[in-house]
């Protein structure tokens with residue numbers, strides 16, 4: 016097997032690396048308090064400015080058509096971009112406006128909606144959150160119960176969402192709500208645009224197990240929005256959710272992030288020979304993870320190359336998601352074992368090694384195996400669509 020990027024893709028990788036080198040100068044994360052470094056880096060003024068610079072280059076909306084502020088980049092270019100950003104830990108966050116709100120509006124939105132919202136997303140002027148999950152509707156999202164009822168020239172929303180990332184700092188919400196409770200569950204859902212400052216919306220923080228505030232519960236009590244904030248056809252929302260978008264779906268970012276942590280652990284082991292480097296079990300574990308990283312990267316490249324060839328990856332994308340997110344868990348666990356009791360130290364501790372990042376990574380990597388489809392759901396897809404096994 017031979018796998019190479021073409022000259023254009025290599026040139027683009029160099030351009031992204033040079034940009035990152037200039038913008039993320041050594042120690043750039045030190046400006047944030049260690050305690051909140053991970054989240055602060057994503058939510059800070061620095062992140063906003065950084066994303067503005069990406070927007071100026073049209074890199075935020077790399078795959079979007081040129082008329083909407085993108086560069087119509089190829090799948091491979093998107094993958095290279097995602098890989099480099101993740102490897103450097105760039106504060107790009109998960110930009111939902113760019114990832115699915117904008118593309119859905121391009122397909123299903125009215126001309127008025129496109130004109131109003133797409134430029135603001137492309138310029139990073141407005142931030143979006145995604146209001147899908149509910150306490151009783153996660154993996155089985157089609158069971159969602161939040162109601163939207165038409166009342167004259169308005170929709171009235173009542174219900175509750177949960178795990179809404181960034182709701183506390185979003186201008187707009189991308190909402191899935193039930194518009195026909197009598198229809199079969201997939202056929203009674205519609206999509207809405209929701210101004211997050213509308214009266215009747217309350218956002219309550221959920222603190223994750225690492226002590227960080229990333230997601231929230233969102234409650235709706237008689238929230239009124241204009242009738243023209245529905246997107247696409249009424250009751251067709253479920254099918255709009257699953258639009259086949261021309262987006263890179265390789266999960267390469269997870270592997271690139273893991274590679275960075277692994278390199279840090281390898282360097283640490285070399286610097287602290289008596290502490291970890293000389294222990295055979297540490298050397299073997301690091302070697303094993305090195306092999307897993309190569310495998311994970313190739314699984315991700317496979318998905319991107321399928322897409323590049325115009326095919327729609329199916330269970331292959333689930334394999335890459337499952338493997339890369341669980342690789343993160345294995346690596347974080349190995350890092351904790353390597354560092355022994357020091358591994359548990361919070362970044363605030365002066366005794367913490369590697370700035371306490373392994374402790375943070377250990378707690379945060381679990382989320383990767385849940386968000387965007389849990390590992391069990393990925394295994395179900397691989398079993399049914401990949402292996403042809405019967406549905407359980």
Ligand SMILES: Cc1cc2nc3c(=O)[nH]c(=O)nc-3n(C[C@H](O)[C@H](O)[C@H](O)COP(=O)(O)OP(=O)(O)OC[C@H]3O[C@@H](n4cnc5c(N)ncnc54)[C@H](O)[C@@H]3O)c2cc1C
Nearest residue numbers: 145146147148152153154178179180382385386387389391
């Ligand atoms: C970091 C993070 C950010 C998130 N951000 C958002 C967001 O911004 N907006 C949003 O709407 N949601 C968000 N979510 C929610 C996410 O989409 C859900 O957590 C996910 O879909 C799983 O749903 P659930 O938590 O309700 O778990 P459930 O679906 O209740 O699953 C519970 C357990 O049962 C297992 N299970 C469920 N069904 C099956 C099955 N058929 N076969 C085998 N096992 C099964 C699951 O794998 C899991 O282990 C986020 C989640 C995380 C972790």
